[in-house]
Amino acid sequence: MIYSRTLVNIRLKHNLTQEAFAKDLGYPTDYIIDLESNRQQASFEFVAALKDKYNLHNTPITESERAALMESLYNWKIIMDYGDMAKAAQLKPILEKSARASYSPSTINLYDLYAAGYYWVTSDMESYNKTMEALEQRSNEFSARHLYHYNRLMAARKYVENNYHEALQAFKTAEKLDKKSEWGGVGFYYGYGKCLSDMGYAARAIDYLRKAQHLGTWSKIYDGKPNRRFDIDIDCSLAGNLSKISRVDEALKILDRRVSIEMKRNNKKGIGLTYLGFGSVYLRAKDYDKAVDNFDMSFRYLDEYDEAFKTSLYRKALALIESDNIQDGLLYISRGLNMQTMGDIRRVLLEALNCSVSMDEPKSLEYLETVIMPKLLKYGQYMEVVKYFKLLSEFYSEKSNYVKALEYSNSALKIHEMLYEERVERGL
8 A cells, every 4th residue: 555665765765664654644653564564554544644734735745646656757748748848848747746745765766757758848947957967876776668758858969969869869768668668758759760760771660750750640549639749850851761662652752742731731841851851851762853852842831040940941942052053152151141050051062162153162171071071980880971071082182182192092991891890789
């Protein structure tokens, strides 16, 4: 009826010895010792006396009360996973009060892990960082479930910091802890898939994005509706990865369905993101005219200050440069540079160099060699690094600087070997 550890925590909270605790409640000391040693279960009468003595009538201390609280916490997590943050905000203070009063470190840890996720989604980074610091100090108390959620939070954090290697390791650790796939939700599989995608593992990324799509659209629903928190991002990312492995028709089919859904919802941002997805697929398929048309469509629906708008600018620039519309491409590069965002700027600069476009070459090369390359290597973005080294080798070859050209060609070969070894090691 009541966990032995909970009983110990209540006693310690009131600074009582077992003898004093027994005297307070009118029970023999041996009975308290047996309860705390888990040698027998507390009677209904004892629990009633305990609640009366220490005013614990609204406190979840019995097994059934704690189970009900845990169920409420799990449901809160589902509500957040499905994007109903207004309802999550209403429940938060109620659940916090119950969890803090539960005399159960395990329950408090689980609440704090879910709360850290809440702060992350609502961009309350001060509260997020404080909560994560407190959790780290208590990590020796964590169960497998706690460790799963902690690693999931760390994976999201490392991913946002572009530290893809550590993010992938945290995702893999969380997945191993969740052996029965009971805790992994839509957001977990979407984040895992995105991380794999950004590291160049398109086929593996598709597997995880499919899981996210299944959970969000078909397998689980919230209040009778599919998950809308990640659905657009999942479809666009899935389409992008399918196009990377030349499954363009399948990618376009997914986006056709998505744009139809977003138009029915009259969701301007959703429509804009989907057209950005269309443009990206056509860009990879080297159908540059259709790519430009779809990027133009995305501009109609996306806010000018949205990161996706800036991404469309750079990708349209790439499409124009690739189709030999160099001057028009430079205009979009210039417009994007003025907005001071990274987006696809590294790729655009290199494509410009590859086309022998004069765009302040010494400054661009210095930036690429001293800033971009070390960061890409540090974060394990090997495929991009290989491409950049090859482009720089070609660039220096055209400038008749064959020593530099050979240096970058050899560097590209070394990275290729490193990438191959890593993939073999990881079974990818």
